[in-house]
Amino acid sequence: MKPAAFGYDRPLDWAAALGLLVQGARPMAGGQSLGPMLNLRLAMPEAVADLRHLPGFAGVAVRDGVVRIGAGTTHAALEDGAVPGRLGAILAGVARRIAYRPVRNRGTIGGSLAHADPAADWVAVLPCLPGDAVLLGAAGERRVPLSRFVLGVFETALAADELLLAVEIPVLPEATRWGHWKFCRKPGEFSKATACVLAVPGAAPRAVLAALDAGPCLLDDAAALLRAPVEEAARIVAGLALEDPWRAALAKRALAQAAEMAA
Amino acid sequence: MKRDVTLTVNGLLETVRVEPRTQLAEVLREELRLTGTHLGCEHGVCGACTVEVDGAPARSCILHAGACAGAVVRSIEGFAEDAVMVALREAFSAEHALQCGYCTPGMLVVARDIVLRLPGADAVRVREELAGNLCRCTGYQGIVHAILRVLESRR
Ligand SMILES: Cc1cc2nc3c(=O)[nH]c(=O)nc-3n(C[C@H](O)[C@H](O)[C@H](O)COP(=O)(O)OP(=O)(O)OC[C@H]3O[C@@H](n4cnc5c(N)ncnc54)[C@H](O)[C@@H]3O)c2cc1C
Ligand code: FES
Ligand code: FES
Numbered sequence: 001m002k003p004a005a006f007g008y009d010r011p012l013d014w015a016a017a018l019g020l021l022v023q024g025a026r027p028m029a030g031g032q033s034l035g036p037m038l039n040l041r042l043a044m045p046e047a048v049a050d051l052r053h054l055p056g057f058a059g060v061a062v063r064d065g066v067v068r069i070g071a072g073t074t075h076a077a078l079e080d081g082a083v084p085g086r087l088g089a090i091l092a093g094v095a096r097r098i099a100y101r102p103v104r105n106r107g108t109i110g111g112s113l114a115h116a117d118p119a120a121d122w123v124a125v126l127p128c129l130p131g132d133a134v135l136l137g138a139a140g141e142r143r144v145p146l147s148r149f150v151l152g153v154f155e156t157a158l159a160a161d162e163l164l165l166a167v168e169i170p171v172l173p174e175a176t177r178w179g180h181w182k183f184c185r186k187p188g189e190f191s192k193a194t195a196c197v198l199a200v201p202g203a204a205p206r207a208v209l210a211a212l213d214a215g216p217c218l219l220d221d222a223a224a225l226l227r228a229p230v231e232e233a234a235r236i237v238a239g240l241a242l243e244d245p246w247r248a249a250l251a252k253r254a255l256a257q258a259a260e261m262a263a
Numbered sequence: 264m265k266r267d268v269t270l271t272v273n274g275l276l277e278t279v280r281v282e283p284r285t286q287l288a289e290v291l292r293e294e295l296r297l298t299g300t301h302l303g304c305e306h307g308v309c310g311a312c313t314v315e316v317d318g319a320p321a322r323s324c325i326l327h328a329g330a331c332a333g334a335v336v337r338s339i340e341g342f343a344e345d346a347v348m349v350a351l352r353e354a355f356s357a358e359h360a361l362q363c364g365y366c367t368p369g370m371l372v373v374a375r376d377i378v379l380r381l382p383g384a385d386a387v388r389v390r391e392e393l394a395g396n397l398c399r400c401t402g403y404q405g406i407v408h409a410i411l412r413v414l415e416s417r418r
Contacts, residue, residue, distance in 0.1 A: 100310070
């Protein structure tokens, strides 16, 4: 046995899950980040509240032009096309590069976002997309734009007594352009530099640079980056004053590459 | 505190009395004496402990007993009669896809998933899919050849 002793509860409705949080339980979705942290005793919760059996925790629904992805939807489900259309293709391309299939079979989009590892893939990509994170607390639901959900390294807009319910993203037009570049030395590794660029017709293109030992860095207007990827990427990364020249080089390359893919 | 956890393992309903923090791999190896499942890194990286949980490959080192209540688990022993696994076992011997065998149970569970989920996979894709299973002996060449051999035999 590797972890310190912990109690285990399996709430069957959301009110019960919130109740367990108030008593200090740690929520668990796929356990693909929490499991290793328990084994390494980086996390030593009194109790774990397993969210996997909550109604509506996993699954995708499209209504009124908005795709609602349950927080418990696995990376593997997204890889296999759970979300239709252009948005689905974008998400599937990202999901396929997260970890390894046995990890993707259990790891969830909500768990990844709530964990907010700066090198994680959804943490890098979702701030670039329009839409909201839907949070549930004792006072009911509230919404936080995806661009403002991750606040820093392992830091999010979630309060200790709140759960992430879903991610909602508008259906994207087929003509949406997208570039995504994840640098790792071995497929499935955590990223050493990630960039993505989204250009929805009629809206200002956006970009995110992430996996920089800091929270994701959102660029609200990426029009110049799309016009001159290499020069602009160099200018943007120089402005971040990264200490490690190796990481700076990777960041520059990732940003230029993602912009070229979206151009 | 120990409690009863009931789960299905290799087709049999089993009840084990364990603490919630017990790893699924330990439930298999120590409670049920199914020692075909191996533990390496114990934090999800090496793939040695990979078994099938609820129909899909999963790491049994970072899955703990509490969460396994009601789960349907298939460890390497449970694939003895499985046709795809029989073909993979033969291909693994023919292609020298194992030496010490420590990685092999996890490799086979992932290999079977590749064969069934990605029937069109080529060598590049097979290597990509195997990135989550480390082998210290073979250099992977034999493993990749063995999986390709089974993929091709099914086309
Ligand atoms: C070997 C390995 C390699 C990996 N490589 C990558 C990689 O390359 N890229 C990548 O992005 N990820 C990677 N991961 C992490 C993986 O994607 C995890 O699935 C993900 O980070 C966490 O999702 P989870 O559902 O497993 O969450 P859990 O591990 O269950 O939970 C993670 C954290 O979020 C909290 N939490 C979970 N769900 C909720 C919720 N609904 N509301 C509130 N809080 C919640 C938990 O309390 C915990 O603090 C890797 C993991 C492993 C084991
Ligand atoms: S022992 Fe489970 S992945 Fe290494
Ligand atoms: S055969 Fe020895 S580790 Fe793979």
